[in-house]
Amino acid sequence: MTSHTLLDSNTHRDLRICVDAGADLGDGVMATLVVPSEFRRVQADFPILFRRETGRELFFAVALLGFETGENLFLDGARWDGGYRPLSLAIQPFLIGRPPGGEGSGQVHIDLAHPRIAQDGDEGVRLFDSEGRPTPFLDAIADRLGELDEGYRGSGAFFDALAEHELLEPFTFEVMLDDGSLHSLVGFHIIDEARLRALDAAALGALHAAGHLMPIFMALASLSQLAxxxxxxxxRRRDG
Incomplete structure (x- = not known):
């Protein structure tokens, strides 16, 4: 259940946000959306995989955080155990909204039903000061929202290029754990490295000129994070 509304300095003057990490705060996810413009930062910590939107041919990219539904192996209690926090998690409980009709600049909206909304008036971080001015925390959130929105809007051309050159291939990954249990990842795609290598100079040049070649390489490099x-x-299994 969500409750999205436009953030307002009068209505939400005293609102506070819980900034700790935690499964009960929305971080308990196996994968989270990432956009090509952040692939360079993502690949240092997480495998980047691709999935199709349900019932559609369109793809989107995710950072893999675990092997089971609801599992985030980068959570250590209330601590984020990773060098980077993907934008789609870092902006919670905020989102970009649009004026009626969908035109105009993006607006900062907030999900008032999100678990990060502080219930105790003394906990969490304020969004506005006593004069109604945005706090540095809210300014940073607005920057991240803008980056994610711009990256998402620009990702269509990236995925069109992958489709044009047939650069995505189905991917199944099986990992045998030390305790003998087997975990399988299905339903994902990765960059087809052989097909990428087979592209001629003109195709590679066009991908580079459009800014697509770097995120492709970053997605390939990220697969080393599967191990x-x-x-x-x-x-996690050993330590309990």
Whole structure:
């Protein structure tokens, strides 16, 4: 259940946000949306995989955080155990809204039903000061929202290019854990490295000129993080 509304300095003057990490705060997810413009930062910590939107041919990218539904191996109690926090998680409980009709600049909206809304008036971080001015925390959130919105809006051309050159292939990954249990990832795609290597100079040049080649390379590089994710899973099983 969500309750989205336009953020307002009068109505929400005293609102506070819980900024700790935690499964009960919305971080308990196996994967989270990422956009090509953040792939360079994402690949240092997480595998980048691709999925189709349900019932559609369109793809989107995710950072893989675990191997099971609701599992985030980068959560250590109330601590985020990673060098980077993907934008789609870092902006919660905020989102970009649009004026009626969908035209005009993006607006900062907030989900008032989100678990990050502080229930105790003394906990969490304020969004506005006593004069109704945005706090540095809210300014930082607005920057992240803008970056995510711009990245999402610009991602269509990236996925069109992948489709044009047939650069995505189905991906199944099986990991055998130290305790003998087997976990399988299905329903994902990855960059087809062989097809990428086979592209001629003109195609590669066009991808580079459009800014698509770097995120493609970052997505490929990120697959080395699958082994680290499996190690995290083994540590979690071993340590309880």
């Amino acid at each position: 680290e994710l499996a190690r995290r899973k083994n540590r």
